[in-house]
């Protein structure tokens with residue numbers, strides 16, 4: 001039997017699930033179709049930092065989205081726990097940005113200036129003070145920046161929590177069902193063909209992460225060649241991660257050194273990451289990845305080099321040619337919410353708000369930088 005819905009969401013990572021939750025909370029009839037299990041791709045693999053690693057390298061437009069999303073995360077985490085029993089553990093653990101080199105000193109100055117200009121707290125610490133806060137840090141550090149307001153979430157729980165909350169409000173969450181193509185009628189997208197049959201909807205939302213571009217390109221009709229604009233040509237960027245097992249409390253702050261980070265969970269586990277690799281749709285863990293992350297752990301916190309590795313994995317960040325997300329109308333009936341690259345955990349709540357505004361016909365935001373039809377400068 002053909003199913004119909006107000007909104008059909010293609011892909012059940014954190015972005016699709018957060019959009020489903022927000023639309024269902026507003027009373028819309030939602031169907032979400034995921035080819036595997038909810039939240040088992042990039043959204044599972046991530047570290048859960050609710051901050052860009054180097055904010056001053058991003059355009060202001062994206063930082064505004066970050067700030068809006070960060071403000072949404074706290075109340076949402078509580079709502080998800082109350083409604084579903086799933087605790088995504090949003091914790092303001094703060095972050096210590098370790099200074100190891102002359103270049104780090106310059107980055108630290110930029111970060112302090114940037115933080116202060118944006119009204120956020122940043123405190124320069126001596127090496128001794130940093131090591132008093134976190135005794136695991138290497139003796140060789142020159143100092144650190146303390147960013148006390150930064151937070152993290154237990155990201156692997158987040159997409160399932162959003163999906164469960166959406167389902168409680170009537171959304172249909174269809175797992176283990178691949179989307180095969182879009183249905184077009186009179187110049188509009190009116191749904192999608194799935195392994196379980198066609199599903200029609202007034203609005204279809206493309207939220208298939210790194211696979212979004214490929215899904216559009218295989219839409220399978222005469223419109224296909226015109227409907228995959230450059231900003232939707234998503235590509236995968238592999239990130240490998242290492243999970244260490246330690247006693248709770250050995251590390252309390254997130255630690256960032258150069259591009260590498262440690263993220264302590266409440267149960268004592270510590271995430272160490274990550275690689276940034278252009279290797280196509282390949283989720284392998286490699287010996288080079290193990291070596292690179294292992295070396296970073298030993299450099300940041302030498303005592304952790306003896307901690308057992310509980311698990312390693314890799315995920316595929318959905319990148320776009322200009323590294324900005326694509327959120328907005330692609331053509332009548334088709335919205336995109338994809339390409340969140342390194343910030344999809346952070347940006348999921350605000351993406352839900354934006355998609356809701358667009359579905360409801362509300363305007364007022366400047367979404368130009370994220371327009372799926374924008375002219376992209378490859379950077």
Ligand SMILES: Cc1cc2nc3c(=O)[nH]c(=O)nc-3n(C[C@H](O)[C@H](O)[C@H](O)COP(=O)(O)OP(=O)(O)OC[C@H]3O[C@@H](n4cnc5c(N)ncnc54)[C@H](O)[C@@H]3O)c2cc1C
Nearest residue numbers: 011013015035043047048049179209239315343344345346
């Ligand atoms: C190692 C690593 C560390 C990261 N750290 C952070 C961090 O600290 N903070 C942060 O904000 N972000 C981080 N990210 C980025 C973040 O994980 C992503 O931006 C985010 O998860 C993207 O969410 P998504 O829902 O778009 O994609 P995904 O989670 O990949 O979900 C897309 C879904 O679409 C489904 N799908 C694809 N094709 C089809 C089809 N044909 N039919 C049906 N379903 C389909 C897939 O199965 C998948 O479940 C990290 C990523 C990695 C890999």
